[in-house]
Amino acid sequence: xxxxxxxxxxxxxxxxxxxxxxxxxxxxxxxxxxxxxxxxxxxxxxxxxxxxxxxxxxxxxxxxxxxxxxxxxxxxxxxxxxxxxxxxxxxxxxxxxxxxxxxxxxxxxxxxxxxxxxxxxxxxxxxxxxxxxxxxxxxxxxxxxxxxxxxxxxxxxxxxxxxxxxxxxxxxxxxxxxxxxxxxxxxxxxxxxxxxxxxxxxxxxxxxxxxxxxxxxxxxxxxxxxxxxxxxxxxxxxxxxxxxxxxxxxxxxxxxxxxxxxxxxxxxxxxxxxxxxxxxxxxxxxxxxxxxxxxxxxxxxxxxxxxxxxxxxxxxxxxxxxxxxxxxxxxxxxxxxxxxxxxxxxxxxxxxxxxxxxxxxxxxxxxxxxxxxxxxxxxxxxxxxxxxxxxxxxxxxxxxxxxxxxxxxxxxxxxxxxxxxxxxxxxxxxxxxxxxxxxx
Amino acid sequence: xxxxxxxxxxxxxxxxxxxxxxxxxxxxxxxxxxxxxxxxxxxxxxxxxxxxxxxxxxxxxxxxxxxxxxxxxxxxxxxxxxxxxxxxxxxxxxxxxxxxxxxxxxxxxxxxxxxxxxxxxxxxxxxxxxxxxxxxxxxxxxxxxxxxxxxxxxxxxxxxxxxxxxxxxxxxxxxxxxxxxxxxxxxxxxxxxxxxxxxxxxxxxxxxxxxxxxxxxxxxxxxxxxxxxxxxxxxxxxxxxxxxxxxxxxxxxxxxxxxxxxxxxxxxxxxxxxxxxxxxxxxxxxxxxxxxxxxxxxxxxxxxxxxxxxxxxxxxxxxxxxxxxxxxxxxxxxxxxxxxxxxxxxxxxxxxxxxxxxxxxxxxxxxxxxxxxxxxxxxxxxxxxxxxxxxxxxxxxxxxxxxxxxxxxxxxxxxxxxxxxxxxxxxxxxxxxxxxxxxx
Numbered sequence: 046x047x048x049x050x051x052x053x054x055x056x057x058x059x060x061x062x063x064x065x066x067x068x069x070x071x072x073x074x075x076x077x078x079x080x081x082x083x084x085x086x087x088x089x090x091x092x093x094x095x096x097x098x099x100x101x102x103x104x105x106x107x108x109x110x111x112x113x114x115x116x117x118x119x120x121x122x123x124x125x126x127x128x129x130x131x132x133x134x135x136x137x138x139x140x141x142x143x144x145x146x147x148x149x150x151x152x153x154x155x156x157x158x159x160x161x162x163x164x165x166x167x168x169x170x171x172x173x174x175x176x177x178x179x180x181x182x183x184x185x186x187x188x189x190x191x192x193x194x195x196x197x198x199x200x201x202x203x204x205x206x207x208x209x210x211x212x213x214x215x216x217x218x219x220x221x222x223x224x225x226x227x228x229x230x231x232x233x234x235x236x237x238x239x240x241x242x243x244x245x246x247x248x249x250x251x252x253x254x255x256x257x258x259x260x261x262x263x264x265x266x267x268x269x270x271x272x273x274x275x276x277x278x279x280x281x282x283x284x285x286x287x288x289x290x291x292x293x294x295x296x297x298x299x300x301x302x303x304x305x306x307x308x309x310x311x312x313x314x315x316x317x318x319x320x321x322x323x324x325x326x327x328x329x330x331x332x333x334x335x336x337x338x339x340x341x342x343x344x345x346x347x348x349x350x351x352x353x354x355x356x357x358x359x360x361x362x363x364x365x366x367x368x369x370x371x372x373x374x375x376x377x378x379x380x381x382x383x384x385x386x387x388x389x390x391x392x393x394x395x396x397x398x399x400x401x402x403x404x405x406x407x408x409x410x411x412x413x414x415x416x417x418x419x420x421x422x423x424x425x426x427x428x429x430x431x432x433x434x435x436x437x438x439x440x441x442x443x444x445x446x447x448x449x450x451x452x453x454x455x456x457x458x459x460x461x462x463x464x465x466x467x468x469x470x471x472x473x474x475x476x477x478x479x480x481x482x483x484x485x
Numbered sequence: 486x487x488x489x490x491x492x493x494x495x496x497x498x499x500x501x502x503x504x505x506x507x508x509x510x511x512x513x514x515x516x517x518x519x520x521x522x523x524x525x526x527x528x529x530x531x532x533x534x535x536x537x538x539x540x541x542x543x544x545x546x547x548x549x550x551x552x553x554x555x556x557x558x559x560x561x562x563x564x565x566x567x568x569x570x571x572x573x574x575x576x577x578x579x580x581x582x583x584x585x586x587x588x589x590x591x592x593x594x595x596x597x598x599x600x601x602x603x604x605x606x607x608x609x610x611x612x613x614x615x616x617x618x619x620x621x622x623x624x625x626x627x628x629x630x631x632x633x634x635x636x637x638x639x640x641x642x643x644x645x646x647x648x649x650x651x652x653x654x655x656x657x658x659x660x661x662x663x664x665x666x667x668x669x670x671x672x673x674x675x676x677x678x679x680x681x682x683x684x685x686x687x688x689x690x691x692x693x694x695x696x697x698x699x700x701x702x703x704x705x706x707x708x709x710x711x712x713x714x715x716x717x718x719x720x721x722x723x724x725x726x727x728x729x730x731x732x733x734x735x736x737x738x739x740x741x742x743x744x745x746x747x748x749x750x751x752x753x754x755x756x757x758x759x760x761x762x763x764x765x766x767x768x769x770x771x772x773x774x775x776x777x778x779x780x781x782x783x784x785x786x787x788x789x790x791x792x793x794x795x796x797x798x799x800x801x802x803x804x805x806x807x808x809x810x811x812x813x814x815x816x817x818x819x820x821x822x823x824x825x826x827x828x829x830x831x832x833x834x835x836x837x838x839x840x841x842x843x844x845x846x847x848x849x850x851x852x853x854x855x856x857x858x859x860x861x862x863x864x865x866x867x868x869x870x871x872x873x874x875x876x877x878x879x880x881x882x883x884x885x886x887x888x889x890x891x892x893x894x895x896x897x898x899x900x901x902x903x904x905x906x907x908x909x910x911x912x913x914x915x916x917x918x919x920x921x922x923x924x925x
Binding site: 089090091104107108109110112113114116117120121126127128129130146147149184185188195199200202203205241242243244245447449450452453456457460464466467468469470471472473474 | 529530531544547548549550552553554556557560561566567568569570586587589624625628635639640642643645681682683684685887889890892893896897900904906907908909910911912913
C-alpha cells in the first residue's frame with residue numbers, strides 16, 4: 046500500500062463518483078486540477094460510449110473500441126482511484142457508502158458524492174418482455190444482440206420450414222428515437238451489403254426490419270422536418286416504419302403490434318430490439334429512500350437547480366439518473382451536469398458556497414440513418430443527408446475517448462461504409478451451434 | 486431454394502469438408518476451379534487464425550480480427566456451401582455423415598470426404614486440470630483467458646490480504662512451445678507496459694510469470710541455438726523459466742511444479758494457461774470406429790501416405806487430426822495437406838487414380854518473444870531478435886486472411902508495440918463484478 050491517495054493520512058476532500066459513464070467521466074476530468082482526491086466506482090471496468098453500441102451489435106466495431114478501460118483513461122490522474130464494484134447503500138448521515146467488490150463489502154467515506162449511475166432499459170409495465178427483447182444499454186446487451194442477429198441469419202439458412210425461416214429473417218426494433226433509427230438502418234445495411242453472397246439458401250437482403258414507434262414521428266426531438274426526412278430515408282432503405290403503434294404482446298416467435306385505430310398486426314420475428322424506454326438505475330430508489338428525495342415516474346431523482354439532493358448539499362445526482370427541468374437523457378446532459386458538479390465542489394473548497402443552477406447548453410442531437418446519411422440538429426442548424434452524416438462523423442470522432450479509439454473506429458468505418466466488410470461477426474460462447482442460443 | 490449447388494439435380498462430385506481451420510480453408514481454396522460442389526461444415530461460424538489467439542487473450546486484437554466469418558471468406562465461391570453444425574457420425578458404406586444443425590439432425594452424402602476437424606487441448610491424464618487451467622484452442626478459450634487475466638489484476642487491486650493478492654498477480658504458463666513462449670512474453674509486456682500507471686494499490690510490473698516446460702529446452706523444434714536465445718530473451722523479460730519441470734498438481738489457488746531432481750515447488754497462482762499438449766478432436770475416435778482406422782497415442786488418425794484412411798480412398802484426414810510421418814501439428818502441415826487432398830480429388834476426376842504421397846515442405850516455424858523480438862527458423866535460416874521479429878511480422882501479415890484483417894492487425898500492432906495501448910480490455914459477461922469469475 047504505497048499509494049498516497051489511499052493512505053489514511055490523506056486529509057484532502059474526498060469526492061466519490063458513482064458511475065464511469067459520461068457523467069462520471071466528465072466530473073472526474075473537471076476535477077483534475079482541483080485539490081481533492083477522487084474515487085470512481087463502477088460495476089464494469091470500462092467507460093462505455095453508448096451512442097455507438099448499435100455498431101457493436103451489428104459487427105462494425107469491437108467491444109474495446111467503444112469501451113476503453115476506465116483505469117487507462119485516468120492513468121495520469123494520480124489522485125484518482127478506480128474501484129470495480131457495486132454500490133449497495135448510501136448512508137447520508139455517516140457520509141459513507143457500502144461497496145461490494147468481488148464478494149466483499151467495504152465502507153467508503155465521502156466528503157462529496159456524485160451519483161452518476163445512469164439508466165437501465167425500461168419495458169414500461171411489461172417486464173415479461175425483457176426475455177423477448179434485448180435492451181441497448183450495456184456491452185453485454187450489444188454482444189447478446191450481435192450473437193442474436195448474426196445467429197438469426199445462420200438459423201434462417203439452416204431452417205427447414207418456411208415459417209421459421211421467415212421469423213429468423215424478421216427484425217423488430219421498438220422505439221423511434223435515435224437508437225432505434227440507427228439500429229434499424231444498420232440492420233438493413235447489414236442484410237443488403239455486408240452479408241451479400243454469403244448465403245446459398247437464403248437471400249439476406251429479403252429480410253424485414255420493422256421500426257415501431259408509439260408517437261406519430263421518428264426522432265421527435267429533431268423537429269418536424271427532420272422527422273419527415275428520417276422517415277423518408279428509413280423507407281427508402283426498406284425499413285417498415287410503424288408510427289402511432291405500440292407493441293402489445295410478445296412471445297418466443299412473434300410480436301403483436303397495435304395501431305392507433307385499434308387494429309393489431311401479428312409479426313413472426315425471432316429478433317427484437319428494445320430501444321423504447323429507459324428508467325433510472327436501481328440505485329436511485331436506494332438513494333431516494335436514504336435521503337428522502339423524490340423519484341419521478343421514470344425512476345430519476347428530482348434535484349435542486351444545482352443538481353444536489355434537497356437537504357443534502359454534499360450529494361449530487363447527474364446524467365440519466367437526474368430529474369431536472371425535463372432535460373433529456375442524453376450524453377450531453379450527463380457530460381455537462383457532471384462537469385457542473387465538479388466546478389461546484391471546486392468553488393466550495395475556495396469558500397464560495399453559493400449554489401449555482403445547472404444551465405444546459407443544448408449542443409444538438411443526431412442520428413445516423415445509413416452509411417453516408419444522417420440527420421443532425423445543432424443549434425438552429427437542421428440538416429439531413431450526406432451533410433448530416435459528415436457532421437455525425439466529426440462529432441463522433443471528436444467525442445470518442447482516446448486517440449486509438451478514434452483512429453480505430455475511423456478505419457472500421459472506412460471498411461464498413463466504403464467497403465462492405467464487418468469485422469466482428471464471430472459467434473462466441475453459447476451462440477455456437479449445439480447450444481440453444483435462445484436459452485438463458 | 487434458388488441455389489443451384491443445393492438443388493437435388495446437381496450431380497457434380499460432392500466434396501464434404503469437416504472443419505474450417507487451416508486444413509479445411511486451404512482444401513476449399515484449392516478446389517475453387519475444380520468442377521465439384523463443396524460443403525464446408527464447422528461448429529463455429531468463423532475460420533480461426535490460431536497462432537494469434539494469445540493476442541486476443543492479452544487484449545491486443547479483437548475476436549473478429551483473427552476470426553473472419555467462414556461464409557464471408559467464401560462469398561465468391563458459388564459452388565461452396567457453408568454449414569454451421571456438428572458432425573455426429575460418419576457412415577463410410579453409405580458415403581454419408583450425420584450433422585446436427587441447431588438441434589436438428591441432417592444426413593449429408595459425400596463423394597469425397599476431407600476430415601479437417603483439428604485438435605483440442607490435452608491435459609494428458611489429468612482431465613481434472615481442465616477447470617483450473619484454460620486451454621488455447623478456441624476463441625472462447627481466448628475470451629475466457631482475457632477475462633481471467635484482466636480480471637486477475639482487478640482482483641489483486643481489490644484484495645485485502647497479501648496472499649490472495651500474490652496469487653492474483655502470479656501467472657503460470659504450462660508448455661514451452663511457441664504458444665507458451667508467446668503467451669508468457671505478452672503477459673510480461675502487458676504488466677510492464679500496457680497496465681503502467683493504471684493501478685493505485687498494486688504495481689502490475691511486479692507480477693510473476695512462470696513458464697513451465699517438461700523438456701530441457703524451450704521451442705525445441707527451432708534447434709539448440711534458438712532455444713538458448715529464446716530462454717535468454719524470456720529471462721531478460723522477467724519470465725521465470727522452469728525447464729525439465731512438470732505440473733504435478735493444481736487446485737483453485739495453487740500449482741505444484743515438480744523438478745527433475747524430484748523437488749517440488751508450490752506456487753500460489755489464480756491464472757493458469759495450458760499450452761502443453763493437444764489431442765485429435767473427438768470426431769477422430771468416431772471416424773476410427775466407423776472405418777477401422779488406427780488412432781495414435783494423441784488421438785490422431787493414422788493415414789496412408791496420400792492422407793487417405795486405409796481401405797477408404799474417399800476419406801481424407803488432414804492437419805492436426807492426421808498422423809503421418811510424425812509431422813507436427815502446425816498450421817503449415819494443415820494448409821499443405823488440405824491442398825494436397827484437393828489436388829488428389831481434382832486428379833481423380835480427370836481419371837488419374839494413382840495415389841501420390843503427401844510431401845511436406847517445411848517452411849519453418851517462429852515465435853514472438855516480446856515486442857520487437859522473435860525467433861524464427863526458416864529453412865536453413867535461424868534468426869532471433871529484431872530480425873526474427875520482422876520475419877514474424879511479414880509472415881503473420883501475409884497469412885492473416887483478408888485485407889481488412891491484415892490492415893486491422895497491423896494498426897493494432899502499431900498501437901500496442903510502438904504505443905502502449907491495448908484495445909480490448911473490456912470485461913464482459915460473467916467477468917463483471919458481483920458474479921464470481923471463477924464460477925462456471
